[in-house]
Amino acid sequence: MGDIGNHLNFIIEMIFVKNILLSFFLGMCTYLACSKQVSTAMDLGLAVIFVLTLATPLNWALGEFLLRDGALAWAGLPGVDLSFLNFIAFIAVIAAFVQIIEMFIEKFSAGLYNKLGVYLPLITVNCAILGASLFMWEREYTLVQSVEFGFASGLGWAIAIMALAAIRQKLRYSNIPVGLRGLGITMLVTGLISMAFMAFAGMNLAQ
């Protein structure tokens, strides 16, 4: 398998074992607020996959060519280190990028806009997007890795929210103690889903 195996391995690990939601707790707010129906969860999941796959490499390029220590060497400024600006630069890129996508979709596909349009502004403040960029920065991924990481994280997030939405739809008919209804039982269910996902730890496709 070799090379392809390594890439697959990386993607599977990011989807299941190091799931951005279930083991790093990113994107919880949207996850809790928009998981009452499977169809909503699915649309939102697609939007997150889309934005993450594109925004992570975009921020990678920003980091590589503008922010990192010595990254400005191409502009004749080898001694400049702008890495302290990474938070503000990443969030600005994400906000602007999401805005552009929204305008683009609105112009070219009314159907898709009706489906995703409402969720796009929400995604700007979704910690999963900024979190993925920051992890990418901290773990010093390459371009290929950052594309894979963005895609895999998005897919992992989408799978998690769809699973929760499906369970919550069933939960509507169960008799839950009053204080546990809503948020409480959702957190307990999330804990159980998270345990299930951890069962993938130690999987290795590289051999």
Place this chain on the structure above:
Amino acid sequence: MASGELFSDENKKVFTDPFSDNNPITIQVLGICSALAVTAKLQPSIVMGLAVIAVVCGSNIIVSLIRKLIPGQVRIIIEMIVVATLVILVDQLLKAFAYDMSLQLSVFVGLIITNCIVLGRLEAFAMGNKVWPSLLDGLGNGLGYAFIIALVGFARELLGSGSVMGVKVIPAEAYELGYSNNGMMVLAPGAFILLGLIIWVQRTLSPQEES
């Protein structure tokens, strides 16, 4: 908003509500992301709580000061810039004075920017209120948040590693008698389940309308 008196009843309510009846985490369901990630130990939870208090108060004050100058359509972006700037300050301070802690918290300091509590308070309170009540509101919400994550951090460290603030509190005799630490508490599922239980207790004590 009542002005004049610094500690009028209304101002007091603004400050104390977020502790129980309107807690940002357990009732408003905001800012859960970072609440869980840093709480495997008590010490980082406390530092994180302090960082969030500083950012919420600071951004509430600044946005409340310039609220009349901000045009409606671009207010989110302006709020984001204010928050991001404050978070960079906090991050640089941590790196300068508590480097180990900043390594431990890693990306989660940066994620205060997208912590919904901060933006939520700016939108819901600071945009429409004077500076002093905004400061109280920020302080109250920050403390309400810090209280819950300290609680989760305390329980996870106690049950998961048998210590508090890095000091062993479960005596060696207990281990000899067959007690063992619950490794699940250190991992992600422990955090979810613990927070679920805390929410259960809180909502039983002060019942809420569930929509």
